[in-house]
Amino acid sequence: MAREPDVRYxxxxxxxxxxxxxxxxxxxxxxxxxxxxxxxxxxxxRLLELGGVYLQMEDELASMAAVIGASFAGVKSFTATSGPxxxxxxxxxxxxxxxxxxxxxVNIQRSGPSTGLATKPAQADVMQARWGTHGxxxxxxxxxxxxxxxxxxxxxxxxxAERFRTPVVxxxxxxxxxxxxxxxLGGPRGVEVVDRRRxxxxxxxxxxxxAGEDGVPAFAAxxxxxxxxxxxxxHDETGFANNTPENATAVIRRLHDKVYNARSEIxxxxxxxxxxxxxxxxxxxxxxxxxxxxxxxxxxxxxxAGCLTLTTIWPxxxxxxxxxxxxxxxxxxxxxxxxxxxxEVRRAAxxxxxxxxxxxxxxxxxxxxxxxxIEEVRT
Amino acid sequence: MSRAYTRFLxxxxxxxxxxxxxxxxxVLAAIARALAAAGLSxxxxxxxxxxxxxxxxxxxxxxxxxxxxxxxxxxxxxxIKVNRPxxxxxxxxxxxxxxxxxxxxxxxxxRRNVGVKAIVVNxxxxxxxxxxxxxxxxxxxxxxxxxxxxxxxxxDIARVAEAAGANYVARSTVYHAAQVxxxxxxxxxxxGFGLVEVASTCPTYFGRLNGMRTATxxxxxxxxxxxxxxxxxxxxxxERRRRIVIGKFCDRRAPDxxxxxxxxxxxxxxxxxxxxxxxxxx
Amino acid sequence: xxxxxxxxxIDPRLCKKCGICVxxxxxxxxxPGRDGVPAVLSPxxxxxxxxxxxxxxxxxxxxxxxxxxxxx
Ligand SMILES: Cc1ncc(C[n+]2csc(CCOP(=O)(O)OP(=O)(O)O)c2C)c(N)n1
Ligand code: SF4
Ligand code: SF4
Ligand code: SF4
Numbered sequence: 001m002a003r004e005p006d007v008r009y010x011x012x013x014x015x016x017x018x019x020x021x022x023x024x025x026x027x028x029x030x031x032x033x034x035x036x037x038x039x040x041x042x043x044x045x046r047l048l049e050l051g052g053v054y055l056q057m058e059d060e061l062a063s064m065a066a067v068i069g070a071s072f073a074g075v076k077s078f079t080a081t082s083g084p085x086x087x088x089x090x091x092x093x094x095x096x097x098x099x100x101x102x103x104x105x106v107n108i109q110r111s112g113p114s115t116g117l118a119t120k121p122a123q124a125d126v127m128q129a130r131w132g133t134h135g136x137x138x139x140x141x142x143x144x145x146x147x148x149x150x151x152x153x154x155x156x157x158x159x160x161a162e163r164f165r166t167p168v169v170x171x172x173x174x175x176x177x178x179x180x181x182x183x184x185l186g187g188p189r190g191v192e193v194v195d196r197r198r199x200x201x202x203x204x205x206x207x208x209x210x211a212g213e214d215g216v217p218a219f220a221a222x223x224x225x226x227x228x229x230x231x232x233x234x235h236d237e238t239g240f241a242n243n244t245p246e247n248a249t250a251v252i253r254r255l256h257d258k259v260y261n262a263r264s265e266i267x268x269x270x271x272x273x274x275x276x277x278x279x280x281x282x283x284x285x286x287x288x289x290x291x292x293x294x295x296x297x298x299x300x301x302x303x304x305a306g307c308l309t310l311t312t313i314w315p316x317x318x319x320x321x322x323x324x325x326x327x328x329x330x331x332x333x334x335x336x337x338x339x340x341x342x343x344e345v346r347r348a349a350x351x352x353x354x355x356x357x358x359x360x361x362x363x364x365x366x367x368x369x370x371x372x373x374i375e376e377v378r379t
Numbered sequence: 380m381s382r383a384y385t386r387f388l389x390x391x392x393x394x395x396x397x398x399x400x401x402x403x404x405x406v407l408a409a410i411a412r413a414l415a416a417a418g419l420s421x422x423x424x425x426x427x428x429x430x431x432x433x434x435x436x437x438x439x440x441x442x443x444x445x446x447x448x449x450x451x452x453x454x455x456x457x458x459i460k461v462n463r464p465x466x467x468x469x470x471x472x473x474x475x476x477x478x479x480x481x482x483x484x485x486x487x488x489x490r491r492n493v494g495v496k497a498i499v500v501n502x503x504x505x506x507x508x509x510x511x512x513x514x515x516x517x518x519x520x521x522x523x524x525x526x527x528x529x530x531x532x533x534x535d536i537a538r539v540a541e542a543a544g545a546n547y548v549a550r551s552t553v554y555h556a557a558q559v560x561x562x563x564x565x566x567x568x569x570x571g572f573g574l575v576e577v578a579s580t581c582p583t584y585f586g587r588l589n590g591m592r593t594a595t596x597x598x599x600x601x602x603x604x605x606x607x608x609x610x611x612x613x614x615x616x617x618e619r620r621r622r623i624v625i626g627k628f629c630d631r632r633a634p635d636x637x638x639x640x641x642x643x644x645x646x647x648x649x650x651x652x653x654x655x656x657x658x659x660x661x
Numbered sequence: 662x663x664x665x666x667x668x669x670x671i672d673p674r675l676c677k678k679c680g681i682c683v684x685x686x687x688x689x690x691x692x693p694g695r696d697g698v699p700a701v702l703s704p705x706x707x708x709x710x711x712x713x714x715x716x717x718x719x720x721x722x723x724x725x726x727x728x729x730x731x732x733x
Contacts, residue, residue, distance in 0.1 A: 027462055029454075045654065048647045053461050053640065058487040062454035065447070069427070069458025072445055073466075077458070095448050222425045222443035222459070223466055229437075231446045232430075240392075240438060382723075393675055393720055400679035404718030554685075556715035582679075595684040598716075 019154030026052030029066035039080035060088035074221030094133035102161035120362030121174035138259035147181035175286035215258030277306030294370035325349035384415035400594020402553035402579030429476030450480030489543035510584025546571030
């Protein structure tokens with residue numbers, strides 16, 4: 001049934017919280033930190049209303065652990081944080097990977113290292129979102145560049161978490177988290193919500209880590225007929241420890257492949273004026289707004305600039321980046337760090353000549369700066 | 380091995396991997412007996428473990444199980460229990476897990492009075508990693524990282540949990556195995572956060588390094604060092620510190636986290652979920 | 662009251678020979694046996710207190726009672 005569009009004027013952080021609830025999240029555990037605290041505040045109120053539970057934990061280690069516990073119990077769950085908290089969550093992010101427990105971690109990036117510029121934006125946790133937790137693992141990270149995307153990508157993050165039974169990072173930044181824009185909630189046909197595949201066979205036959213063809217095992221929540229089992233140690237499909245080299249190879253391979261084999265489904269990008277561009281700007285998050293404005297102004301000056309906006313940064317959209325870079329004479333990667341994702345662009349495009357525009361002073365990158373860079377590199 | 384409680388055990392996983400004379404097996408058996416006595420079925424029980432020798436306990440239990448990370452069993456268990464209050468959720472932790480790396484979580488699980496039951500095996504050292512000192516290693520004792528004696532004092536887990544607001548706290552030793560089972564049974568049936576601390580044997584490290592060459596030496600030590608709460612009242616402060624005081628420290632009936640959260644939900648609903656119209660004395 | 666017969670069995674596949682049961686049996690029913698696995702030396706003294714079963718760390722002891730005459 002088509003419904004009236006629910007149009008609101010929201011802050012990015014509000015849209016993230018509403019996106020989580022629309023996706024079915026009914027548990028939030030967190031520890032307040034600027035610039036993400038609004039999400040906790042909204043969750044504390046809305047989860048009472050929605051029949052869920054809000055828990056303010058003693059730290060981010062506990063928050064991540066409680067989120068995983070809740071999801072193991074069958075409840076969609078999430079947390080929200082920023083740099084220092086994201087660092088504390090790394091150990092148990094790995095726990096979610098290894099135990100294949102779906103959950104969403106929102107990181108509203110701020111400037112570091114350490115306490116850094118606590119209220120200012122940055123995009124410096126890009127590599128931490130990929131490799132922050134120890135051990136070999138796949139990662140999924142999505143970067144919203146508008147309030148609408150804060151909502152839509154949060155829903156998408158939950159859907160991927162459920163579909164692949166893995167943690168998903170919504171890697172936003174302070175600019176997007178705190179901006180206010182018009183946002184359409186729900187959409188005309190409602191929100192498409194994915195739930196993890198549940199085991200429905202005989203309880204005796206249940207194996208908690210027996211993967212389906214897509215590499216993802218079926219879930220059984222405790223309290224049902226089958227016994228649920230999660231294991232942070234190397235285990236086989238029974239869920240019990242198995243330390244043989246053969247088993248370890250198979251498990252690490254499967255955890256990686258269940259995400260990587262679905263890259264065409266997970267990797268989203270947006271292209272603006274890339275059809276004929278000589279100069280392409282590759283960006284993500286708030287920076288991509290400036291990139292788009294800069295490309296427009298470059299066009300007015302007769303410079304054929306275009307933009308590739310990465311919605312998914314992990315897994316890295318190699319294919320789209322390589323394709324766009326193949327056509328462009330110059331490639332610029334503006335980002336609010338000293339140069340993190342640029343390395344991936346160079347690798348995917350096989351182009352060492354990709355140029356960075358890097359800013360790490362707590363201020364966002366503005367279109368004028370990018371325009372100047374375009375003018376500088378065009379010769 | 381044929382008893383009602385064996386439905387909670389994975390018999391085919393035995394013998395377990397613990398050393399001869401390790402107290403872990405005694406506590407494991409007490410848990411299985413307590414679960415059977417409580418009339419529970421394996422599907423209604425979730426065990427969350429940390430990492431350590433005792434953290435391997437889930438390998439032998441036929442219940443829902445989450446083998447987590449070192450020190451984080453309590454917050455994992457909290458996430459389960461607050462969402463599924465009908466389940467019996469046990470957090471099995473060593474002293475390192477519960478009181479050292481996870482000490483902060485212990486304070487807050489007790490304060491929050493979440494209905495998780497912590498079964499802590501305190502063997503006064505880190506068994507899994509080779510017998511280093513723990514936050515419960517008594518001052519002066521030898522461990523692999525305090526070969527000339529521990530310069531720090533040990534933490535009293537039970538008293539900390541009691542002070543932090545746990546509803547139910549008791550302590551016993553593996554020598555007093557029947558009492559361990561009784562306390563676990565009581566903790567399971569009591570509302571709110573429960574903690575049963577069991578002083579245990581690690582003959583391989585703590586015992587060997589402290590003049591107790593065999594498991595039976597360690598058991599004798601536990602027998603002799605234990606003092607009931609009553610007996611401890613007559614001891615000097617100095618003497619009390621050298622003993623392991625066993626007994627029930629508290630058995631309160633304060634509403635648990637979920638009861639309080641639901642009460643708040645009712646208030647919020649009556650207000651139409653508008654915090655502005657709720658009078659909570661501000 | 663009918664006298665109880667008690668049978669104490671030790672599973673040699675599970676026993677790790679720690680000696681706890683032997684040391685703390687209040688009636689000295691158990692003693693060292695072959696290969697270090699405890700032996701039931703004086704079953705008639707056993708009071709079925711079950712302390713040995715409760716304290717065995719390895720699920721190796723089973724203490725069972727039966728009415729006199731009944732075989733277990
Ligand atoms: C974050 C982290 N730090 C250190 C370790 C290594 N480690 C594993 S178990 C353990 C201590 C175990 O001691 P305890 O919790 O008392 O249990 P026990 O082995 O004595 O039963 C340590 C330090 C780890 N697994 N994770
Ligand atoms: S090292 Fe100590 S705690 Fe670990 S199994 Fe051996 S005796 Fe038990
Ligand atoms: S207590 Fe158990 S393991 Fe130890 S010697 Fe006796 S039967 Fe064997
Ligand atoms: S039941 Fe009691 S008396 Fe009988 S063998 Fe065991 S400890 Fe000894």
